[in-house]
Amino acid sequence: MKNLPEQYAHPYPFASKFKKSVVYFSMEFAIDQSLKTYSGGLGFLAGSHMRSAYELKQNLIGIGMLWKYGYYDQTRNADNSMAVQFREKMYSFIKDTGIRFQLTIQNRPVWVAAYFLPPKTFGSVPMFFLTTDTEGNDSWARSLSYHLYDVDSSIKVAQCMILGLGGMKLLDELNYQPDIYHFNEAHAVSGVFHLYKKLGKVADIKKQVVFTTHTPEEAGNDKHDINLLASMNFFNDIPLTEIRKITGIKDNIFNHSLVALRFSKKANAVSKLHGDVSRTMWSGHSGVAPITHVTNAQNSLYWVDEELEKARKKSDLKKIATRKKELKATLFKTVADQSGKLFDPNVLTIVWARRFAAYKRPDLLTRDRERFERIMRNTRYPIQFIWAGKPYPFDGGAITIFNQLYYLSHLFPNMAVLTGYELALSKTLKDGSDVWLNTPIVTREASGTSGMTAAMNASLNFSTFDGWICEFANDQNSFVVPVAPSYPEWERDNTDISNLLDILEYKILPMYYDNQAEWQKMALQSMNDVNAFFDSDRMATEYYEKVY
CATH class of the missing domain: 3.40.50.2000 (Glycogen Phosphorylase B;)
Incomplete structure (x- = not known):
């Protein structure tokens, strides 16, 4: 039949x-x-x-x-x-x-x-x-x-x-x-x-x-x-x-x-x-x-915030910026509820959220502890960091990384690690992030899609050059890390850490605080580019x- x-x-x-x-x-x-x-x-x-x-x-x-x-x-x-x-x-x-x-x-x-x-x-x-x-x-x-x-x-x-x-x-x-x-x-x-x-x-x-x-x-x-x-x-x-x-x-x-x-x-x-x-x-x-x-x-119809989408279609940068702060305030209620920390919608907020797996290197930026602490305590260019994601329930190594990040967050009022990463929290994080961080070992991420739905909601991708990013990213819509040599592994990771922290410290933070017009222009470009090709229709x- x-x-x-x-x-x-x-x-x-x-x-x-x-x-x-x-x-x-x-x-x-x-x-x-x-x-x-x-x-x-x-x-x-x-x-x-x-x-x-x-x-x-x-x-x-x-x-x-x-x-x-x-x-x-x-x-x-x-x-x-x-x-x-x-x-x-x-x-x-x-x-x-x-x-x-x-x-x-x-x-x-x-x-x-x-x-x-x-x-x-x-x-x-x-x-x-x-x-x-x-x-x-x-x-x-x-x-x-x-x-x-x-x-x-x-x-x-x-x-x-x-x-x-x-x-x-x-x-x-x-x-x-x-x-x-x-x-x-x-x-x-x-x-x-x-x-x-x-x-x-x-x-x-x-x-x-x-x-x-x-x-x-x-x-x-x-x-x-x-x-x-x-x-x-x-x-x-x-x-x-x-x-x-x-x-x-x-x-x-x-x-x-x-x-x-x-x-x-x-x-x-x-x-x-x-x-x-x-x-x-x-x-x-x-x-x-x-x-x-x-x-x-x-599917953009499911993932996109309606007000952001209306503003994108009119290229209304002011409206995008205003709406983004409202969405950050909504996300920060969840942060406060789960972590007891009060985040500020005026502060640049970076999110790393996806499945916790070793090749995705969730803790990568924190491995250079001295430099990570310096960035986290910088009062001229303040920053807020959120991690979320589910390890496989029997992957002891990934669960240990999740726990270590949580215990590290005790040292910083501007760092939170959330539980319950499913559709609803994923949507809230994408709505409320300024930057979507993605750190897989290159060629190990077949595609990855979380950055697409973040970009649909005016969040800028900050990523190693892997998966879908290779077809999307350019210096007008994302922050991309140069590809590190694959071996030895410690050198690859150290190169990626150094490059990521350089881009964060010398490019992302100064642009967000000293050149908001440029930031908003980039966010709009990213929204337009992601909608052009990365909708599931x-x-x-x-x-x-x-x-x-």
């Missing part, structure tokens, strides 16, 4: 250039603050895509997972160190479809239930969410859909099976056969083994599958022992000898991304630089799909034009 059952149908006629039917599989979606089905950038990106697809009247639906405990709630212990809390999430706005089916996982039958998010609830395309937390399952089976990115590797494999094989089974239950299956990352790759049983030929699968890779390092791609996967029924009862033949896997290492690339007609990286990195990374492997790039973007359109 080419159309969805009526109760799940799109609430609009399809735009003529977007009539091809697509199902978008993703482990996480950030659709709304109230729906905790995401951890970070991958979810923010997928959520923006679903919103833009709705606004553009595209024939696309989303399939994801309904995580009982979400990713986690970030709180603090009694001593203010970061605490990880898993709390059951309840939603009255997601509808039980009544659709239930079974998958075999580890030789056990597991019930999967499907829930539906109506398009008009949050302005997204029709969305289906799968869960095993349903009647008929024992506690082990129920636990498979408890934690996004479970720490137990066999449970994580089972989660990938629910998304991939389960998502395909859901489409059978709906009697819906789309033109294109789009895997956002390789989590749903088990779905190709459902299609293989149906279609019988890899060539026929390749006509319908496309794959988006977000991982710029070979080591970052999920790999598992092929025998473990076979024992879990990842391959949908297809004999291992046949699996080896159709996937081209000769040893015992099953690389999920490599198999996704071999079963796709087309693949894409998520920025121009990431495209170059990906093509080089996979060039030694046979049978992979051609890799283009569709640079990530975010462009991205969702490019997927149809370049990938589907």
Whole structure:
């Protein structure tokens, strides 16, 4: 059947250039603050895509997972160190479809239930969410859909099976056969083994599958022992000898991304630089799909402050400056509530906020302690710093960095480290920051998108030259750090620290305080440039034009 059952149908006629039917599989979606089905950038990106697809009247639906405990709630212990809390999430706005089916996982039958998010609830395309937390399952089976990115590797494999094989089974239950299956990352790759049983030929699968890779390092791609996967029924009862033949896997290492690339007609990286990195990374492997790039973007309708946007369209610099101070005052209520510190809307405010991961180097500027302290205590050019972001809940190293930054903030009334970095806080930080700091090791950030939504709200990017920044930044709209030599690592980091602090001390602070006209001109330029290309309407359109 080419159309969805009526109760799940799109609430609009399809735009003529977007009539091809697509199902978008993703482990996480950030659709709304109230729906905790995401951890970070991958979810923010997928959520923006679903919103833009709705606004553009595209024939696309989303399939994801309904995580009982979400990713986690970030709180603090009694001593203010970061605490990880898993709390059951309840939603009255997601509808039980009544659709239930079974998958075999580890030789056990597991019930999967499907829930539906109506398009008009949050302005997204029709969305289906799968869960095993349903009647008929024992506690082990129920636990498979408890934690996004479970720490137990066999449970994580089972989660990938629910998304991939389960998502395909859901489409059978709906009697819906789309033109294109789009895997956002390789989590749903088990779905190709459902299609293989149906279609019988890899060539026929390749006509319908496309794959988006977000991982710029070979080591970052999920790999598992092929025998473990076979024992879990990842391959949908297809004999291992046949699996080896159709996937081209000769040893015992099953690389999920490599198999996704071999079963796709087309693949894409998520920025121009990431495209170059990906093509080089996979060039030694046979049978992979051609890799283009569709640079990530975010949904401006969701992220932009309306008053700032009106002022941008009129090039009203005075209004932008006034509104920015109001938005800073709003952000600073959260700062005061969480940290007991009163920040000043007249003071330059820098924010570092994204997922806490080692390659993003959240603490980079603080490593030159003497110089960092000098800048923080400068009364002529005062500064305020805010950090926020969620480490993976079992990444002890990243949690330690988060805690060290928090304890460092005790020394400064103008430094705060916030908890609870989800859509709502992310929006407030972007609205209220003057400068959005981004410090990844170059080529390690496939795209990064937080700086886009900051720029949409008159915050200037201050970044190493990586990901989307390479396609956006120039000296009229951002502050970009020269690329440091990659090795040795200590020299790369020291060079980046020195360059970042030089730009901050000798360029950013003097411009903000001594040349506000220049600052406002730069902020407007940044807003115009980001709106020209980095709205997800462009991205969702490019997927149809370049990938589907």
